[in-house]
Amino acid sequence: xxxxxxxxxxxxxxxxxxxxxxxxxxxxxxxxxxxxxxxxxxxxxxxxxxxxxxxxxxxxxxxxxxxxxxxxxxxxxxxxxxxxxxxxxxxxxxxxxxxxxxxxxxxxxxxxxxxxxxxxxxxxxxxxxxxxxxxxxxxxxxxxxxxxxxxxxxxxxxxxxxxxxxxxxxxxxxxxxxxxxxxxxxxxxxxxxxxxxxxxxxxxxxxxxxxxxxxxxxxxxxxxxxxxxxxxxxxxxxxxxxxxxxxxxxxxxxxxxxxxxxxxxxxxxxxxxxxxxxxxxxxxxxxxxxxxxxxxxxxxxxxxxxxxxxxxxxxxxxxxxxxxxxxxxxxxxxxxxxxxxxxxxxxxxxxxxxxxxxxxxxxxxxxxxxxxxxxxxxxxxxxxxxxxxxxxxxxxxxxxxxxxxxxxxxxxxxxxxxxxxxxxxxxxxxxxxxxxxxxxxxxxxxxxxxxxxxxxxxxxxxxxxxxxxxxxxxxxxxxxxxxxxxxxxxxxxxxxxxxxxxxxxxxxxxxxxxxxx
Amino acid sequence: xxxxxxxxxxxxxxxxxxxxxxxxxxxxxxxxxxxxxxxxxxxxxxxxxxxxxxxxxxxxxxxxxxxxxxxxxxxxxxxxxxxxxxxxxxxxxxxxxxxxxxxxxxxxxxxxxxxxxxxxxxxxxxxxxxxxxxxxxxxxxxxxxxxxxxxxxxxxxxxxxxxxxxxxxxxxxxxxxxxxxxxxxxxxxxxxxxxxxxxxxxxxxxxxxxxxxxxxxxxxxxxxxxxxxxxxxxxxxxxxxxxxxxxxxxxxxxxxxxxxxxxxxxxxxxxxxxxxxxxxxxxxxxxxxxxxxxxxxxxxxxxxxxxxxxxxxxxxxxxxxxxxxxxx
Ligand SMILES: Nc1ncnc2c1ncn2[C@@H]1O[C@H](COP(=O)(O)OP(=O)(O)OP(=O)(O)O)[C@@H](O)[C@H]1O
Ligand SMILES: [Mg+2]
Numbered sequence: 119x120x121x122x123x124x125x126x127x128x129x130x131x132x133x134x135x136x137x138x139x140x141x142x143x144x145x146x147x148x149x150x151x152x153x154x155x156x157x158x159x160x161x162x163x164x165x166x167x168x169x170x171x172x173x174x175x176x177x178x179x180x181x182x183x184x185x186x187x188x189x190x191x192x193x194x195x196x197x198x199x200x201x202x203x204x205x206x207x208x209x210x211x212x213x214x215x216x217x218x219x220x221x222x223x224x225x226x227x228x229x230x231x232x233x234x235x236x237x238x239x240x241x242x243x244x245x246x247x248x249x250x251x252x253x254x255x256x257x258x259x260x261x262x263x264x265x266x267x268x269x270x271x272x273x274x275x276x277x278x279x280x281x282x283x284x285x286x287x288x289x290x291x292x293x294x295x296x297x298x299x300x301x302x303x304x305x306x307x308x309x310x311x312x313x314x315x316x317x318x319x320x321x322x323x324x325x326x327x328x329x330x331x332x333x334x335x336x337x338x339x340x341x342x343x344x345x346x347x348x349x350x351x352x353x354x355x356x357x358x359x360x361x362x363x364x365x366x367x368x369x370x371x372x373x374x375x376x377x378x379x380x381x382x383x384x385x386x387x388x389x390x391x392x393x394x395x396x397x398x399x400x401x402x403x404x405x406x407x408x409x410x411x412x413x414x415x416x417x418x419x420x421x422x423x424x425x426x427x428x429x430x431x432x433x434x435x436x437x438x439x440x441x442x443x444x445x446x447x448x449x450x451x452x453x454x455x456x457x458x459x460x461x462x463x464x465x466x467x468x469x470x471x472x473x474x475x476x477x478x479x480x481x482x483x484x485x486x487x488x489x490x491x492x493x494x495x496x497x498x499x500x501x502x503x504x505x506x507x508x509x510x511x512x513x514x515x516x517x518x519x520x521x522x523x524x525x526x527x528x529x530x531x532x533x534x535x536x537x538x539x540x541x542x543x544x545x546x547x548x549x550x551x552x553x554x555x556x557x558x559x560x561x562x563x564x565x566x567x568x569x570x571x572x573x574x575x576x577x578x579x580x581x582x583x584x585x586x587x588x589x590x591x592x593x594x595x596x597x598x599x600x601x602x603x604x605x606x607x608x609x610x611x612x613x614x615x616x617x618x619x620x621x622x623x624x625x626x627x628x629x630x631x632x633x634x635x
Numbered sequence: 636x637x638x639x640x641x642x643x644x645x646x647x648x649x650x651x652x653x654x655x656x657x658x659x660x661x662x663x664x665x666x667x668x669x670x671x672x673x674x675x676x677x678x679x680x681x682x683x684x685x686x687x688x689x690x691x692x693x694x695x696x697x698x699x700x701x702x703x704x705x706x707x708x709x710x711x712x713x714x715x716x717x718x719x720x721x722x723x724x725x726x727x728x729x730x731x732x733x734x735x736x737x738x739x740x741x742x743x744x745x746x747x748x749x750x751x752x753x754x755x756x757x758x759x760x761x762x763x764x765x766x767x768x769x770x771x772x773x774x775x776x777x778x779x780x781x782x783x784x785x786x787x788x789x790x791x792x793x794x795x796x797x798x799x800x801x802x803x804x805x806x807x808x809x810x811x812x813x814x815x816x817x818x819x820x821x822x823x824x825x826x827x828x829x830x831x832x833x834x835x836x837x838x839x840x841x842x843x844x845x846x847x848x849x850x851x852x853x854x855x856x857x858x859x860x861x862x863x864x865x866x867x868x869x870x871x872x873x874x875x876x877x878x879x880x881x882x883x884x885x886x887x888x889x890x891x892x893x894x895x896x897x898x899x900x901x902x903x904x905x906x907x908x909x910x911x912x913x914x915x916x917x918x919x920x921x922x923x924x925x926x927x928x929x930x931x932x933x934x935x936x937x938x939x940x941x942x943x944x945x946x947x948x949x950x951x952x953x954x955x956x957x958x959x960x961x962x963x
Contacts, residue, residue: 459849461844461848479845480842502826
């Protein structure tokens with residue numbers, strides 16, 4: 119028998135209030151040594167708040183106790199304490215400085231550690247080594263702002279693994295890796311690579327706290343898991359001995375209501391509907407020219423592996439990143455895509471939800487109300503003034519309909535949980551009923567129940583005639599939502615999967631086939 | 636609402652205190668000096684003079700919050716005040732041109748500065764701090780050459796009469812010009828879609844752009860508006876003095892920024908706002924007027940402005956639990 123190791127993390131009586139609202143209330147969490155521990159819960163249940171308390175970003179309410187590897191410590195932990203004990207984080211918002219380079223972001227802890235001189239060569243070597251470990255070919259001198267969302271997520275993950283690796287003594291690792299929803303951006307093979315690395319660090323002695331809304335991932339990778347509901351622990355379980363139903367019940371607080379995804383097929387823009395948009399020869403810096411025919415009410419998915427170019431299609435169609443060529447024809451209207459600006463696109467009735475929630479989609483420093491109503495304020499401008507009571511009512515109704523929690527439209531967007539912020543930003547565009555709705559990872563970070571609702575809302579707006587383009591690496595989402603899916607590789611559209619054959623497995627097969635072709 | 640009741644009302648009381656703290660501080664200052672100097676400070680005459688003489692400062696502070704809301708600094712505002720005043724003086728007094736023409740020339744010059752600022756900041760994409768520091772210096776140099784570095788008195792009597800002599804409810808028109816501009820800005824910021832767009836541009840340009848806002852136009856418009864309002868401040872300044880003073884630009888600029896930031900701690904805390912700015916200007920002026928009645932030397936003025944700004948912003952930071960400041 120081996121000697122019993124103390125748990126990597128033992129938290130007791132953790133509470134946190136923001137103003138009047140309790141985000142965490144008497145939470146207990148134990149992550150065993152060499153364990154991958156899952157943390158689940160609906161949007162706003164307090165997962166990220168717990169992580170931010172561990173990382174010292176928030177101070178908890180008094181009364182919490184913490185033990186790391188058997189050693190009692192006081193919260194909040196200092197950075198030195200975290201480093202010494204091998205605590206490493208991937209935050210939900212990644213925690214990268216967009217203006218700085220990949221290198222500076224990856225080595226921020228070492229660079230700012232207070233030594234008088236920085237050995238840039240050594241730092242660069244270390245950064246390159248960890249990038250390589252993940253099979254990434256990203257230029258370390260590039261600004262993080264210029265990376266794709268998925269590349270940014272990978273940088274944050276690589277950085278955290280490097281921090282764990284720094285605790286190595288011989289073959290032994292030591293430490294706790296905390297991953298707050300690292301997977302929504304990742305394609306399937308990146309998730310697999312992440313899981314391999316997680317298993318590796320655990321095999322060598324470290325522990326992992328892993329947050330995800332994806333039950334498949336939780337079932338696949340974790341040993342044990344804890345479920346939060348409204349800031350309290352709803353239960354914890356051994357993954358091996360627990361069924362999916364039971365987990366959903368713990369998350370929701372009641373037995374799962376069987377939702378039929380059969381309704382998905384109804385009310386779809388079929389081949390019979392008229393063509394709403396015709397895109398010809400759309401091309402960009404990382405996109406070979408493509409043609410698209412989009413019918414009224416159609417939901418078209420775009421996918422591929424990282425860097426395959428599918429992300430660019432939406433950016434070009436909205437003018438967010440200028441295309442190098444191409445025209446879009448809508449009836450008699452003709453739009454030169456090379457000179458299209460977002461302002462012109464919005465006037466033409468296009469809407470774009472970028473994948474980068476923080477930097478591009480919504481203003482965290484402004485209220486939920488401000489963010490919700492921004493796209494079309496003229497609706498509320500009557501009698502020479504904005505009608506605030508009407509705006510407030512409208513925003514409140516909208517937040518309620520899309521199950522934003524809490525329904526407090528005066529809250530800053532940044533104070534909402536990740537999933538709830540995402541609901542706000544999607545609701546914003548659904549509300550104005552655009553002709554063409556361009557969505558990048560529309561339900562990233564949204565919990566299972568709310569996701570189905572958002573899908574239903576997207577289907578509704580399509581049924582009313584909107585053309586929806588959905589770029590996503592989430593194949594389950596594409597299967598549930600789309601009428602057909604275009605699969606990209608190396609800047610080209612390589613295959614089209616239509617409704618009849620559309621399934622997660624088929625999409626996965628096509629993604630890899632497209633690369634091999 | 637999922638928030639618990641008791642604490643919600645406590646939070647909203649706190650918010651209310653924060654909103655009106657500056658107004659309260661102003662009243663305290665007035666009461667303090669009123670008790671100490673009942674005969675001289677607490678007279679209608681004193682306040683009437685202060686309201687009118689601070690109108691140019693108020694106008695300049697209001698000018699600055701327009702680009703500040705959009706995330707740009709306009710350091711050339713103070714120089715434009717003197718530019719406008721000196722153009723009035725030189726054209727109207729030295730060259731004996733009609734006041735109407737002089738006013739038109741001042742406006743044109745102000746517009747030009749605004750357009751130049753906007754061109755380099757928005758089109759060439761140079762940080763506003765750099766560009767307006769340059770134009771401020773440039774304009775100051777021009778003003779000194781143009782005025783021969785001397786104060787020009789003897790402005791058109793009708794003009795001076797309108798600005799400072801004529802009164803409504805015992806206060807000169809100058810004050811009402813500033814008050815009107817404050818009302819107008821309040822309306823634009825709070826009750827028009829343009830005001831909301833400016834707010835988004837100031838918080839995040841990329842978010843604003845991807846929501847279809849023409850960020851460049853909004854920023855350019857704000858910079859030009861700022862210069863035009865600074866011109867108006869210069870015109871009123873010339874009217875209040877009855878003469879054109881080529882040296883007061885910088886003296887105006889720093890207190891105006893102080894008032895803008897001070898104003899952003901009240902009424903609508905965390906945002907530059909017209910009401911707060913307006914109150915801040917008169918709060919600072921009351922303090923300085925009171926102190927000078929005590930015969931306190933001139934340098935105290937600067938110290939008072941600076942200390943008031945830092946103390947007020949600090950207090951409001953603590954009121955918000957030292958949350959990340961929304962400004963800047
Ligand atoms: N700075 C803040 N100010 C006020 N409330 C906050 C703040 N940060 C978080 N909250 C609130 O705390 C609650 C928990 O949020 P948290 O981000 O921990 O949720 P989460 O479980 O991570 O959700 P998600 O799955 O959507 O990421 C939410 O109701 C959120 O609105
Ligand atoms: Mg979260």
